[in-house]
Amino acid sequence: MPIVSVTRLRVRSWRFLPAFVVTAFRVGNQASAAAGSLAVKVFNDRRKTFWTCTCWDSAESMRAFMLTAPHGPAMRKLLEWCDEAALVHWEQATQELPSWTEAHRRMVAEGRTSKVNHPSEAQKAFRIEEPSERRWGEARLK
Numbered sequence: 001m002p003i004v005s006v007t008r009l010r011v012r013s014w015r016f017l018p019a020f021v022v023t024a025f026r027v028g029n030q031a032s033a034a035a036g037s038l039a040v041k042v043f044n045d046r047r048k049t050f051w052t053c054t055c056w057d058s059a060e061s062m063r064a065f066m067l068t069a070p071h072g073p074a075m076r077k078l079l080e081w082c083d084e085a086a087l088v089h090w091e092q093a094t095q096e097l098p099s100w101t102e103a104h105r106r107m108v109a110e111g112r113t114s115k116v117n118h119p120s121e122a123q124k125a126f127r128i129e130e131p132s133e134r135r136w137g138e139a140r141l142k
Helices: 014-033 059-067 071-081 100-110 121-125
Strands: 003-011 037-044 049-056 082-091 137-140
Touching: 003 014, 003 059, 003 100, 014 037, 014 049, 014 071, 049 059, 049 100, 059 071, 071 082, 082 100, 082 121
Parallel strands: none
Antiparallel strands: 003 049, 003 082, 037 049, 037 137
């Protein structure tokens, strides 16, 4: 059964944004080409916040991607780059990616925070803003 993974990251300072964007581009390309990857989309929300949504043929495929470069090393950098980080995974019958509204609903209901070295107050309280109605940029990579 396909597994969906949603992440939300907020870059804590403009000074980390260039390196974050370059890394995110590389990781997006990696996700699109990874074994077991069924669908990938990313969303550049407001205030240096970024969402990813991927669908995998199995949890094993998702884990293999997660640990492989450039994604694996990037996760360690996010500890310093981000002040908010959260994720959620679920199984579903199809490989169709959810809307960002549904991704947010699942994140709030079933998700969890990821460790960051400089957590915001929202991170500490697990408060996650709904994605902006005004889309800054969404891309389907697969």
